Amino acid sequence: MKLTTLRPVAAILGIFALLTVSAQAADGWPREIKTSRGVITLQHPPQRIVSTSVTVTGTLLAINAPVIASGATSPNTRISDDQGFFRQWSSIAKQRAVKRLYIGEPNAEAIAGEAPDLIIIAATGGDSALKVYDQLSALAPVMVVNYDDKSWQELATELGEATGKEADAAKTVASFDAREKALKQSIHLPPQPVSALVYRPDGKAANLWTPASPQGQMLEQLGFTLAQPPANAASGQTQGIRKDIIQLAGENMATGLNGKSLLLFAGDQTDAKRLESNVFLSHLPAVQNKQVFALGNDTFRLDYYSASNLLTQLETQFSGH
Structure with a gap:
């Protein structure tokens, strides 16, 4: 291919890249997310989310966030499946090939092995991984969330903002709220x-x-x-x-x-x-x-x-x- 042909192609690609960056900026990326451990900056919508909290994983799945792996609880109980995932969303996790990282005690090495671009930690509860926060924050941005002081709808909205899934979160919440209102x-x-x-x-x-x-x-x-x-x-x-x-x-x-x-x-x-x-x-x-x-x-x-x-x-x- 001649040089004269390559230049227009390069110019077009350059314009496309600028448009992509501009589109991201228009959508609010990079994005600053406030957490109890300070502000984290996300350059783009995360694609490889690791949830250290089996409680939070369900809400991430509900808003279609790209959660690839999760901590788990004891398997094969009346609340958990053979992986230690909660039964209410176990089938969804299997459909989306969510990997079990560990049972109970957080494992920083297992998390690192998944190359996450966002790690989510619960601030309280038995599934909190705060004790390895420093190790995890060296791997990727770490978002600390609270689930014991808010409704799941509020948590879904918070997670939606951090993951770029605002529309999915809003749709899920609106659908549930409509059903709740009808039941009332x-x-x-x-x-x-x-x-x-x-x-x-x-x-x-x-x-x-x-x-x-x-x-x-x-x-x-x-x-x-x-x-x-x-x-x-x-x-x-x-x-x-x-x-x-x-x-x-x-x-x-x-x-x-x-x-x-x-x-x-x-x-x-x-x-x-x-x-x-x-x-x-x-x-x-x-x-x-x-x-x-x-x-x-x-x-x-x-x-x-x-x-x-x-x-x-x-x-x-x-x-x-």
Whole structure:
């Protein structure tokens, strides 16, 4: 090819490159994202996202973010599949070939092996990888997010901004909110107020969802009223640490479960019967009046998928009341 032919081609390619850069700039890239560990700068929409939080992974999948690998929890439980991914989005993860990096304890080497261009860490919870933050921040930008003080919709919006999936996040949230609004108009609420809780397997303690929790927020959006436990009912272990739960233990468990109905999260009908048979709780009005409702094993952490399943549970439980 002659030089005179190459020059116009080079010029065209140069113009195309400039247009591409301009288009990226117009879409907001590079983009600065505020996190609890400072501001991170993303030069372009991430293509290889690693989630160290199995809780956050579900929301990333819901907004079609390119998550390639994730930390996991213990496999083959009633909430997790054979990889340790949550059952509510397990099939989606398989379809998208999301790789399991490790179980439980964060592994910086495994994360590095995936060559991520964005790493997402939970600020709190059992799946937080903050202790290896410094190691990970040397590999790629690290986004620290909180999921215990906001709804999954708020988290989806936050993640959408960081991943360039704003439109997907908005569409997912709008679709869910429309379904939630429709359900609010059709269900018949059980006796109010309600105590929304996670009942511990040994029957000696419970975690009570507060209005600040995603579960509490969702219930209130649907018209439920959360019962306020006595101020002295909370265990000192959780005061000042977490805003989403109040830990009730020992004799304080019965005192704190003062709702006229009990909504049992992260549990099924077997767990509801176990609670009803607890001699220390048998005197509660909600138990005596058979107002104990199990809302599914996958509702301990809410993402789009588990929250959608929760709507189905509420519809099934309360449409006929």
